Amino acid sequence: MPKIIAPEVEFSKLLADLKQATPEIFTADGGYFNLLEGRWQEPGQPKPFHSPIDGSDIGSLPMLQHDQALRAVRAAKGEAAAWAATDLDERKRRVQDCLDQLRPHIDLVSKLLMWEIGKTYKLGFNDIDRAVEGVQWYVDNIESMLGDRKPLGLVSNIASWNYPMSVLLHAVLVQVLCGNSVIAKAPTDGGFISLSLTFAIARRAGLPVTLVSGPGGELSDVLVKDAAVDCLSFVGGRYNGRNIADALAAQDKRYMLEMEGVNTYGIWNYSQWDTLAEQLTKGYDYGKQRCTAYVRWVVERRLFPEFLETYTKAISSLKIGNPTLVDKAGDKLPDLAFGPVINARQAEDLDRLYADGLKTGAIPFYEGKLDDSLFLPGQDRSAYRAPRALVGLPRQAELYFKEPFGPIDSVVLVDRVEELVGEMNISNGALVTALGSDDEKWATRTGKELRAFKVGVNKLRSRGDREEVFGGLGESWKGAFVGGKLLVEAVTQGSPSQPVLGNYPDAVLLPEKA
Structure with a gap:
């Protein structure tokens, strides 16, 4: 007897569950919106997306162009001042509300990640669970890490498709907790459906988050170079990372560029x-x-x-x-x-x-x-x-x-x-x-x-969770390191006597323990 697709992971069932959970992310004809200016709108130019599991069509990315993305960036920056003025207790309350609303949907996100980026259920579950529990750790410990540091403003996020939850969503929610407004680009190769679900919940919780899709070349000028962006978090390949590093060389802007190396x-x-x-x-x-x-x-x-x-x-x-x-x-x-x-x-x-x-x-x-x-x-x-x-x-x-x-x-x-x-x-780092x-x-x-x-x-090393710091040497990383308190420091500003540790053109400032 040939195998069957398990009924609980049939994509048609997951799509119905998604529409029930977050109907606001869908257009009238079943397409997807972008999240900008505080609401789900702008279906853009739909680009068909096929699952790596079996090549089936599971939706279309709502691809924006330059001018629409610029609107999104400017609106996201417009939320920064009021959010920065929101006291920490209220920010914690809203992020906690987001986590509490996300937890009932962990199973759905895990199964969506199977179809979107080919993960097994176990790996999909680990991705969203690490994100939720990792941010919970920051909510529980943020006071001692934040101190009197101030948010930077608008943080822009461009991340690869392989860990949309434990890398991208996790970073976004910590950045918001620290008092920043946030814009993120959905990875073109997969993850936009599950990210739409999680960002819809974050927006319901009153968090200043924006999610856009679009071609990298078209959107990079806006998400990287625009003056409204105060900080950039990038996860991707060396070719794109080097181009971004060159673009940022003449700008006084905080950045974290995670690139690959031969491990x-x-x-x-x-x-x-x-x-x-x-x-x-x-x-x-x-x-x-x-x-x-x-x-x-x-x-x-x-x-x-x-x-x-x-x-x-x-x-x-x-x-x-x-x-x-x-x-x-x-x-x-x-x-x-x-x-x-x-x-x-x-x-x-x-x-x-x-x-x-x-x-x-x-x-x-x-x-x-x-x-x-x-x-x-x-x-x-x-x-x-x-x-x-x-x-x-x-x-x-x-x-x-x-x-x-x-x-x-x-x-x-x-x-x-x-x-x-x-x-x-x-690989020089x-x-x-x-x-x-x-x-x-x-x-x-x-x-x-x-x-x-x-x-x-005699053991493997990995990115790590919670208090564990993360970064790279040589050409594998540019800018501020992250993880633990370093992630908080990367997206906030302290006194001149509190340098932000990282790998910079003129110096490498390392933590005591990695």
Whole structure:
């Protein structure tokens, strides 16, 4: 018997639930509005959106043009002064009201994220739950972090599609809690439906939030450069990040630019293969579509046979398939490592990078296969890719200096510690890195030579939650660091004697502990 889509995650059911929960986000013909000037309006130029799960049409992005986005920015800035003058207790009350209204919709948001960006239910749930509980921590602790600091004004947010809740929504609600008005651009590649739900609830709670959709090139001048924007929070690729950094160079504007780097894991004098196996499987969460995914393994040459055996056994155990399918109604949703990548275009780019690696001399040592039983017969699989891995990636390969943002690993073999450090620093800065070694003192000492914001010893590092700070070194990050009290400081102004920690053109101001 072929599998079926679980009735509780049928998109038609989720859409009906969404219309009941937040009818204001819809046009009369079932399209979507933008949120600007305090209300849902402006359907823009609808752009069809297809789910990565099966290619089905699940709605259209309400794409705005420059002048409409400029209206949104100016109106959002117009809310800043009154909100900044609202006392902290009232701001806390309204953000708490927003969280209380969001909690009954966590399940719906989790399921929408499956269709929008291909997450499994578990990963979708984790995304919205981390957002809600993370902001709750800030509500409970904001007084000690805020002190006498003042809001900046209007904060503009441009974020990638992979974590619309735990990154974008979380940041927006903390920025508002700190006394700023906020505008956010919905990611074009996915997340606009679930974000519309959550922003509708935030607006109902009386929070000064604005949500717009539109082409990046058309809206960037407004959301980045306009004088009404006092602070920019960006999460995305290095190409766009560098362009934004250049645009901000001549402006006196606070910014936080999170970009990718090649996050590496070094293996030296190591024998803890069972532990590594667990880390390898964990590392494939969401198909490595994470800015903190470890995609480059720098391995002491004599250890490669054990690494190869461990890798093959661990990764061959992963299940990749359609995350909505069950054998019969009432069954639990499947326990998959991951589903599709974000879209067929990204899948094709992964194929291109892999082929280029082979063409330039890399050797494939793992090529996974998709299991037909984890899909509907005849369904669109254009966005699905199984794990693949290469060893001996040469420097002329594009993948050597680039994060694939998908399920491709590469391995570089080294004979000396100096080689290991050099290969681990290949991308001129990273968000996270790790060293695996039986000699933890050596690993801790060597870790100080690695250009990453967070260094793990025999463990993976991640963005973190609540009080944990986050940032990057080199080209992986520009501007103020975030996380914990640093996120509050990033979107507020203190006295001249209170510098905002971050990675700046003329200095890197680091926290004591990352």
